[in-house]
Amino acid sequence: MASWAEQLQRELAGRGLAVASVPAKGRGLVATRSFFPGINPALPLSPRTDDAVLQLRAKQGCRAAYNLLGGLWEWHSRDRLWHGKREVIISQEPYTSTPNKISVGSACDHCFSTGHLRKCSVCRVVWYCGSACQKEEWKLHQLECQAIAALTEDRKKMLTPTIRLMVQLVLKRKMQNEKVIPSSGIDNYSLVDGLESHISKVDENQLVLYAQMANLVNLILPSLELDLKEIAHTFSKFSCNAHTICDPELRPLGTGLFPIISIINHRCCIPNAVLIFDGRTAYVRALQPISKDEEISISYIETAAVTKKRQDDLKQYFFICTCLRCLKGAEEDALLEGYRCKNQTCDGFLCCMTQIYMELQDWQTALTFCRLTIPVYERVYPPFHPMIGLQFYTCGKLEWLLECTEDALKSLTRAADILRITHGTKSSS
Numbered sequence: 001m002a003s004w005a006e007q008l009q010r011e012l013a014g015r016g017l018a019v020a021s022v023p024a025k026g027r028g029l030v031a032t033r034s035f036f037p038g039i040n041p042a043l044p045l046s047p048r049t050d051d052a053v054l055q056l057r058a059k060q061g062c063r064a065a066y067n068l069l070g071g072l073w074e075w076h077s078r079d080r081l082w083h084g085k086r087e088v089i090i091s092q093e094p095y096t097s098t099p100n101k102i103s104v105g106s107a108c109d110h111c112f113s114t115g116h117l118r119k120c121s122v123c124r125v126v127w128y129c130g131s132a133c134q135k136e137e138w139k140l141h142q143l144e145c146q147a148i149a150a151l152t153e154d155r156k157k158m159l160t161p162t163i164r165l166m167v168q169l170v171l172k173r174k175m176q177n178e179k180v181i182p183s184s185g186i187d188n189y190s191l192v193d194g195l196e197s198h199i200s201k202v203d204e205n206q207l208v209l210y211a212q213m214a215n216l217v218n219l220i221l222p223s224l225e226l227d228l229k230e231i232a233h234t235f236s237k238f239s240c241n242a243h244t245i246c247d248p249e250l251r252p253l254g255t256g257l258f259p260i261i262s263i264i265n266h267r268c269c270i271p272n273a274v275l276i277f278d279g280r281t282a283y284v285r286a287l288q289p290i291s292k293d294e295e296i297s298i299s300y301i302e303t304a305a306v307t308k309k310r311q312d313d314l315k316q317y318f319f320i321c322t323c324l325r326c327l328k329g330a331e332e333d334a335l336l337e338g339y340r341c342k343n344q345t346c347d348g349f350l351c352c353m354t355q356i357y358m359e360l361q362d363w364q365t366a367l368t369f370c371r372l373t374i375p376v377y378e379r380v381y382p383p384f385h386p387m388i389g390l391q392f393y394t395c396g397k398l399e400w401l402l403e404c405t406e407d408a409l410k411s412l413t414r415a416a417d418i419l420r421i422t423h424g425t426k427s428s429s
């Protein structure tokens with residue numbers, strides 16, 4: 001039988017990807033064919049739909065044709081109409097995941113939706129939006145549920161998202177080893193084993209903290225013989241590999257470990273891809289054409305921050321970014337500083353001012369700040385970045401409220417054109 005590593009390479013090869021060694025970065029994910037933002041123009045046209053679409057396009061224009069295509073994306077270059085399935089470079093379910101707030105009920109443990117949540121009646125810590133999600137999750141939650149239910153109320157309070165991620169990880173590994181739940185080339189513990197930990201660079205205080213956290217996991221799972229050193233080491237992997245799961249408007253909902261997505265390296269300077277979540281499923285989509293042999297890159301941090309802030313945010317990953325933006329940041333930093341939120345405790349931009357004036361229902365001033373933010377975002381983000389799409393969306397909503405209908409339609413169309421590419425068409429957004 002093929003090893004997990006061989007199965008992974010085969011799985012990735014089928015998607016036009018490979019794991020490769022990248023100078024000074026360790027492993028990286030590399031394209032073995034071209035990817036395009038939104039579509040793969042190489043996908044064949046379907047003759048039946050083509051006729052209908054071409055007729056509609058001739059009569060009523062591209063937008064009507066696009067509507068007819070529904071989940072398909074149309075693209076017209078010169079006089080040809082291409083369409084194909086909206087392309088995802090790679091998607092992955094988390095190996096483990098947890099909403100950000102434990103006990104309070106911030107998101108469903110399975111689908112990460114935020115409405116109508118009910119507590120698991122046994123452990124009284126984990127929340128679901130309904131019985132369908134609870135059933136789906138039961139095999140994974142069962143052992144965790146027993147372990148949490150046996151804790152005293154004081155111990156339950158010590159269950160942070162990171163501790164919960166580790167408890168789930170240990171239990172999932174055990175269940176996969178015992179074949180209680182299946183493993184696959186993209187869902188197995190060896191992928192977690194392969195993650196970078198930078199353990200030799202972790203400082204003494206942090207190591208002590210990881211050891212204490214490992215002890216807590218041991219208290220929660222007393223019936224298992226745990227290797228506490230290995231658990232402390234895995235906490236260090238969480239720090240440089242776990243991803244924040246966000247809603248479609250990029251508000252954080254939880255944390256997950258996606259070991260294949262974690263192979264993707266960072267770039268501040270126009271990353272060529274973006275990571276977006278639908279529920280707790282991670283999707284990586286192209287932001288610009290990516291050619292064969294090019295490395296896939298995403299941004300781990302808030303890209304619209306000055307160089308010093310970006311470098312501080314990257315410290316947990318133990319590398320110094322050497323992209324052009326980081327090397328030649330001074331001129332751009334001055335511009336970004338000028339647009340910083342005037343609240344000294346905030347790292348954000350004029351978009352915070354937009355939010356503040358929206359809360360005050362001063363729509364006109366909110367719109368002014370919102371419009372001022374767009375050129376800054378267009379300078380620091382790639383043209384199809386979700387932050388630009390969401391900013392146009394807010395602008396459009398404000399223009400609509402202020403009855404500037406034509407402007408609103410223009411802004412909302414720009415938003416839709418970008419968000420279709422970054423979020424796909426099936427996203428709940």
Ligand SMILES: C[S@@+](CC[C@H](N)C(=O)[O-])C[C@H]1O[C@@H](n2cnc3c(N)ncnc32)[C@H](O)[C@@H]1O
Nearest residue numbers: 025026027196240241262263264265266317319
């Ligand atoms: C999420 S992992 C990415 C995959 C990793 N390269 C590996 O071998 O598993 C994050 C780690 O990759 C490395 N890395 C990511 N982006 C980098 C960059 N732009 N320059 C140098 N190292 C980078 C750092 O070691 C970082 O801690």
